[in-house]
Amino acid sequence: MIRSMTGYGKGEALSEQGRCTVEIRSVNHRYGEISVRMPRAFMALENEVKKALACTLKRGKIDAYVQWEEAGGCAALPAADLVLARGYAELLRSLSQELGLKEEPSLGLILAQKGVLGEAVAGQPDPDQCLAQLMSAVQGAVAAMDAMRRREGDALLCDLASRRGQVAQWVQRISERAPQVVDEYRQKLKIRLDQLLEGTEMDAARLAQEVALMADRCDVTEELVRLSSHFTQFDDALAADEPVGRKLDFLMQEMNREINTIGSKSSDAEVTSLVIRIKAEMEKMREQVQNVE
Template identity: 45%
Template structure:
């Protein structure tokens, strides 16, 4: 079953003193490209994150955001310098005494003083934090894979429907192409008759030879055969276990090439109309293939 490259997922794991969450967003890309955003103290875990993702994702642009929060819900913790606060308090008491003040000393006048309350980042413990991070990452990857698979199932059905339309178009093209030699002969007769009006009768053998030459130039049998083969291969690859995106992209390009050649060789309006409609279907397939892993 094919997988889409577009998905979003989130995972979270909680420890004794911190919570780690992971968000993953993936979009289509020719290769597997992973970008990780995380707090600097945990940057040493980045390569582990990428290696873990590569086990689940073979193709696509993957953006990962890691957030680390204390149990209070913030990525910042606050520490009090009690000794400094006590020194400030004693100093303020001396000022009160010197000025003969009797008002109580408000606590906010102490904690607002520089250095009494300090903000610091949640401190890393890389070994235990990796255990938490891996839990959150695995949870997110499981959801991501499920979403990519669901989107892939929709793409799979869409491809099958469009391939069937292409096969129907090829049946019509093949039927129309079979009558082209007679059509060329009649057109050639009409053109030569107009040019040689009143002249001697046309040589039937010569006419047949010229008509055969024109029919050979416009013969699309090989293109029809190759297009049918490409469609059969496309179906087979859709059911393979390996990520088929690159192979499907190549076949979609080849299908476009074959139908374009059919159109360029055709001088019949009806046949050209069928080929144009088929090329529109191929173009839709080419667009959808870009999102297949």
């Protein structure tokens, strides 16, 4: 069963220390690229998170976001830089003396100076103690994303199978039409030669040679056989329960190459029309394949 590369998943895990939330988003990408953003306290566990994601998500640009909320909803308090605060206090006192002012610098004035109060910092857990909780949230997010990617994969499967069936029908019409093209060429060539020779006896061997040369130039048997093989491999890939996006992309390239060759060999209007239809449909298939993991 194929999977889409696009998806979203969210997982949560609770403990006495707090709540760990993991969100994962993925979009199309030629390879597998995983990016993780998490609180500074969890940075040592980044590789563990990436390994857990890579076990299931094989391809796509994957962004994971880890959030931590302290238990009890404790308010985050800003951190004060005491060294910097003392420095500002001394500087302000010195300025007051130089200017002949008697006022002492107020606490509010000191706190208003840049850098004295840092950003609010919530309580941070011990990452070693929260590893199991983090991994539980990651697995929950991965499971949710995988379910979504499977649902989208089902839609892709139906669309690709339908278009592949339509292409196969048109290829079958080309296969049926190809022998007729040679017979029609033989008849047209004979009529034209009769008109040019005006009753003069025709060289049957020469006519047969010309027809044989034309038949060799427009013979698409090899291309049709290879297309049939590609169709079989394409169907097998759609039924496989593993990442097959790259294989499908390669098969689309090979199928397109065979169709182009058929088009270049044929001078028949009906075959050319079928080739144009097939190429248009295969382009839509190629676009869909770009979404497959």
